[in-house]
Amino acid sequence: MAGQSDPHISLFSAEEVEFMAEDELIEIVPNMRMDPLNFICGDFGPFLPQIATQVPMWLAVALKKRGKCAIRPPLWMSVENLTKVLEGERDSQGAFQALPFHYVEISRLLFDHARDDIPDMYMVRSLIEDIRDVRVHKVETSLEKFSGTSAVKIPNLSAMEVNIIRPFVGRALQAFYKHDNPEKIPDVDRASSGQTRVANNEPRRPLRR
């Protein structure tokens, strides 16, 4: 993942994006008994053996490392669903399939720490890698066609993908703006009003869903 983007120009490094993804909730099946944990981010537990509960990813990984729980892979991480998603990605050139915002990071964390909990681990892993490659390729090709617009809208883009293209898109938009502006001085009002309208129509996507 880190290889996909140049860490110097990215706003966040891959590790930082992964760190943010660790706040996502995931289901675990503990094998110990523990009272509820009260954190700033919320209360989790109580933990009862063999009863599934939702915890943040970082807690799940920490418990997993100590052998205190099994992580239940999220529903979208089934071979069936991923195959479907991959097909969809390959079929539609423009659009992206709906996947969790942090799918790259979550799958990476699970592959690193919870190999034994994922059925058909190798299949899942290769599917996710394929999906990622297809999507990144799609992002790159669509950026090639990127031309003088004031806004870019790509739905269903994931955190890691956004992170890759963010510096480029940001600068490119600035450049477009800079180059377009002097010529369009009389039209500034119209252009800016159009711009704001677009911006209003597409509210900024929050980083976390």
Next chain:
Amino acid sequence: MKIKSLKLREAHKGSANASFCSILWDLNAHHLVTASSSEPSISIHDPLLPSNPPRVLRHHRDGVTALALSPNSTCLSSGSIDHSVKLYKFPGGEFETNITRFTLPIRALAFNKSGSMLAAAGDDEGIKLINTIDGSIARVLKGHRGPVTGLAFDPNGEYLASIDSIGTVIYWELQSGRTLYTLKGVAPDTGSDTSILNVLSWSPDGETLAVPGLKNDIVMYDRDTAEKLFTLRGDHTQPICFMSWSPNGKYMATSSLDKQILIWDVNRKQDIDRQKFDNRICCMAWKPIGNALAVIDVMGKYGVWESVVPSSMKSPTEDIPSSRSKNSNGLLFFDEEDEEDQELSMSGSLSDLGEDSHGESEPPSRKRLRKQSVIDDDQHEDVYNELNLCTKTEYRKKVHRINKESSDKERDGSRSMMTFRPKMQEAFQPGSTPPQPGKRNFLCYNMLGSITTIKHDEYSHIEIDFHDTSTGPRVPPMTDYYGFTMASLNENGSVFANPCKGEKNMSTLMYRPFSSWANNSEWYMRFEGEEVKAVALGGTWVAAVTSLNFLRIYTDGGLQKHILSLNGPVVTAAGFKDELAIVTHISDCLPSNEQMLEFRIFNISKGTQPFKGHLPLTPGSYLTWFGFTEEGQLSSYDSKGVLRVFTSQYGGNWLPLFSASKERKSGENYWVVGLNASKLFCIVCKNPDSFPQVLPKPVLTLLNLSFPLASSDLGEEALENEFMLNNLHLSQIQKRIEVMADEGLDTTPLDDEAFDIEAAQDRCIFRLIASCCNGDKLVRATELVKLLSVEKSVRGAIQLATALKLPILAERFNNILEERLQSKTEVLKTSLPRSKHDRNVKADVAASMALTATERSEILEPTFSSSSAKLSAPLLIKKVKSSDRVKFGKPKTDGDQTACLEDSREVNDAGKNAGPSQVKNLQTQRPSNPFLKLPNNQEEKKVEEVMSESQSQGPSNPFFKSSNKVGEATGIQQSHRPSNPFLKSTAK
């Protein structure tokens, strides 16, 4: 039975290897069609002139594996290893079209009875349903895991049945393409040998489906419910590889891998004739007219066995069940088939015109019905049959749904290994699953852990796992030479038992403690002429119930302590600490399928039997789980999904606390593991499984307990449910407090719990009152107000009623409050410590009157804050209160009493000191709250009245008293003191 020899004639040379061959009659018995999977040609023979060379169709490029002839014999279809399905005209044999292609060899073909649809299947995934008119694929039915080797359209046109090489049978509904039933592993697994194909066949009347069974037999399944009806079992020594119904459905020919053909009388379930051959017969076909059977063996040799059925018996083509009539009315009875009929007439375009018109005049009837030689008096009978059949099918449809339900139930039944309901249910262990070949199954699964076993050839391998791996003991896996089938598990150890298998292998009971200071502390008990039926494990004892209806109780060291005789055969047993619960049959089932069960609870350490009685079950169900809640309440779960918990209310009764039918999302079964006061722990199993597998490790799901409440006009089932549950918990806790107080134990934690529940209950009631007021159920609201346990809540209710502009209701609430205060003062007379304390609380209540009931948790705070200046009151107050509640008049030790008295006096003082300030607070609040004024004023007046009535009742309103007449109040109190018996004793 005389053995006739039958001469076979070579039709297909093929290779030296055995290969699957097919044979078919046409409608009029003018032609015989044969094909072999080792040869690409199809031969059309003339049975009358067998020496004539057959007409040969060579269109396939590889062996022909399947043949099918449309019901009107105008269209022949063939499937081949070369992946194609071809259609030909018949009897001409002109190639028509390649109707479909697969990616793997075809294994089975079938026309529906109108000929409009062709089903094709093979090694590919999915069965294709093809419109014969245009060759379009109507549907692909996916669901088989192995190559599909047999297809059969139901003669009534509703279903398609299919079978694969691993022995799975699937019923498909043609209309929707859904799977109706999947019967796994009912037929033999033919492996990879393609010369043996599993087949299946509907009886000509469509009521039964014949499938080769696992025991060299034919198993008949019901049309609508897929229930096993009966089997034809006889002299076949190897699995059956082909079968064919006689045209009238009275007889059946079966051929087996043991190279025999048997002819069966289906009604008598007996074989009537047999024939032995040199090679295995892989296909047979009854002659549509007369009494003959065409056979073909795996080497491609065919022959016709004449007069198969002895002449003394009915001909196989006589009395063909008919839905066909000579007049055109016949169509009316098959309205739903009209469309297909039209299709049929269109499909006729495939064949030549003459045949077409003939086919059209043919009503939509079964293929075998087409008898050319019509007996004259046949017509009348036909009409009769037809009516009969028609009503029957309608009836069938009606019962269809009911049957489905019952079959669902049947599936549930597998959990307790009971297949037929009206029987008395067999003994089972709670939390066990039936053994499955080659897989682990649970001997015991409870909230603590699980015991699993897997059978190898000579021995089993048992593993014990605890859910909580951090605290549970680590138990090494063990090898079991006894073949244990029952087990029970708790923190201290595990007990195992096996049924007796013959004389050599006696029933054995084994106990294995998990930790012991002595070596080799596991022990065995052997039972001669007796069999262990159920085991249970408790704190320090092991119990086993045997086939002689003995209850044997052992200590955990292995001492044989008690042997009791039980009333009837045991169903199950469960243990919890000191208590053992046993369920037995009282009598045979009622005709209405109700099990008659009885339960007993034994207290092992005391040697008592606190309860016994009938164990209620939902009608028509049986017990599937039995055990204790985490708090030690006895509970049961039946196959209809109703959970019951035993309560001592009303002299010992079972309360239905959960109903799966209310909860159940479609396609889920709940396998109960345990429960606590408010939640049910279960494993959710997707249909059709009714029990979990060991792997992947099952995960427990929490479900809320709920009474099966009727839907009331109030529309607040959730609140009403909470109300009832709280009541139940309260009564349970109070019961325990009593028991513990009797034993002289400290009840403080339980008191706290009871207090919390009371608080929750008041909140719940308050919300109910609110919804009652909104729903205009005023009587119900007053009833609810009477149930409130704290005055403050009552005042809150008054406030609420006033706010909602219901003055009549507010008045009634007020009266209730007054009655309550009055009765309190009477109590006050009888006991000083209590009254003092109560007064204190009341003062607080009065002070915080303006607060709403939902803020109840804050009630005690003023008390605490006011008194904490002098002493650490919170604990004390609760203690006083609880001791009051438990047993008031009970004499206590002097020391306790004096302490109590002094404490309460201090509390009282504290309350008095705090009194004026609180009053001020209250007064400042008053003007801001217009609703409060009225009831309070009234109250004060009334209080004054009460005071004037009798001095002893005077201090009913503590706030009033403490604010105005502090000195007087203490005086009154002192005057009361001598009346307290406790005080006297302490004064001495």
